[in-house]
Amino acid sequence: MVLPTITRKESVILELLSGGQEKYGLEMVEASGGELKRGTVYVTLQRLEDKQFVSSRQEARPAPEVGIPRRLYQITSLGERVFAARQAADAAFSGSLIPVGG
Amino acid sequence: MKWLRAFFSHQFELSINRLGAFAVALVVTVATATALTVRHATGRPMSLTTILTVILLLIGMLWGLLQVAAYIDIVQSKKSPHRPPGSRLISFADFLFSKKINEQVFLPLVADWRTEYFEALKQGRTIKARWISIRYTHSFLLAMGISKVYSAFKGLLTLGRAAGK
Numbered sequence: 728m729v730l731p732t733i734t735r736k737e738s739v740i741l742e743l744l745s746g747g748q749e750k751y752g753l754e755m756v757e758a759s760g761g762e763l764k765r766g767t768v769y770v771t772l773q774r775l776e777d778k779q780f781v782s783s784r785q786e787a788r789p790a791p792e793v794g795i796p797r798r799l800y801q802i803t804s805l806g807e808r809v810f811a812a813r814q815a816a817d818a819a820f821s822g823s824l825i826p827v828g829g
Numbered sequence: 830m831k832w833l834r835a836f837f838s839h840q841f842e843l844s845i846n847r848l849g850a851f852a853v854a855l856v857v858t859v860a861t862a863t864a865l866t867v868r869h870a871t872g873r874p875m876s877l878t879t880i881l882t883v884i885l886l887l888i889g890m891l892w893g894l895l896q897v898a899a900y901i902d903i904v905q906s907k908k909s910p911h912r913p914p915g916s917r918l919i920s921f922a923d924f925l926f927s928k929k930i931n932e933q934v935f936l937p938l939v940a941d942w943r944t945e946y947f948e949a950l951k952q953g954r955t956i957k958a959r960w961i962s963i964r965y966t967h968s969f970l971l972a973m974g975i976s977k978v979y980s981a982f983k984g985l986l987t988l989g990r991a992a993g994k
Contacts, residue, residue, distance in 0.1 A: 753941040765941065766968030770975045773933040783933070794913070797944065798937040 731778065731809055736771045739763060741780060741810040744802040751786075751797055772800055780806030854891040861887065914946050914962050915939035918969050926976060934976055938969060 733741070739762050743755050752772060756763045763771070775781040782803050785796040802810070861883060915938075922935045942965040949958040 751941070752937055753944070764968070764971075765938070765965065766971030767975060769934040769938050770972055770979060773930070773976075774979065776933060794943060795936050795940040797940040798933075 733780075733809065733813055734771075736763060736767065737775055737780070738810070738813060740768075740771060740775060740800075741802060741806055741813075744781065744800060745807065745810055747802065749799040749801045751799060753797075755800075775806070779803060780809055854887075854894050857890065858887050913943055915942050915965065915969065918966065922969075922973060925973070926980075930976055930980070934972055935969070938965070938972060941965075942969075 739759055740755060743758055744750060750758075752768045753765070756765055756768050772781060772783070776783060780803060781800050783798050783800045786799055788796055919931075919935060919939055923931055926935070942961070945961045945965075946958050949955075949961055
């Protein structure tokens with residue numbers, strides 16, 4: 728089986744969600760330290776949902792509150808496996824690198 | 830004045846602007862009528878043409894004032910501060926993108942926008958709220974551009990796969 732490719736931004740999102748805790752998009756932007764932007768985070772999350780690495784649901788709101796409900800995101804088991812595999816691949820790759828001139 | 834209100838509310842939704850325009854027209858009408866009566870009282874007879882011209886002028890003036898007032902109403906309603914931020918952009922995205930993309934990309938973005946915007950307003954930081962709106966408008970337009978490119982790329986990929994089979 729071929730390891731699915733994930734971009735740097737997708738990897739950052741999976742890392743932030745890897746604790747198993749649900750998060751809002753804005754929370755992820757703030758926690759990423761500038762790696763994720765407000766304009767791109769939801770497009771990336773949509774892509775991750777398409778790949779089934781992430782699932783989402785609308786937040787439950789108490790009755791008197793109105794307006795657009797926010798969305799909560801959670802990593803799926805497939806997403807966790809892909810992220811773990813990606814981390815292992817990164818570690819193996821960086822460990823096998825020979826320094827220039829070494 | 831009940832009958833007057835009933836008459837106008839039949840054709841227009843009465844507002845302060847329209848009532849104001851009507852009041853100005855009424856004052857001008859009464860003043861003109863008084864002036865004509867005084868002139869008539871001095872003994873000079875008025876011709877029928879003069880009377881008709883004056884009536885037509887008054888009707889035209891009333892109509893013009895009501896049109897200006899209605900226009901001001903439309904402009905003011907468009908600039909209403911009660912409209913939550915991102916409403917127009919959401920309608921625009923609704924027209925351009927599918928329901929799924931709207932639910933996954935644009936609605937959560939606007940929900941964040943409003944959360945930050947109203948939080949800033951609650952703290953009395955109006956300038957920050959405006960800055961948030963500017964920043965999110967830019968983010969929204971960026972998301973629209975990226976979404977279009979992404980959906981076009983996905984479409985091409987599907988076509989490529991279908992052609993490969």
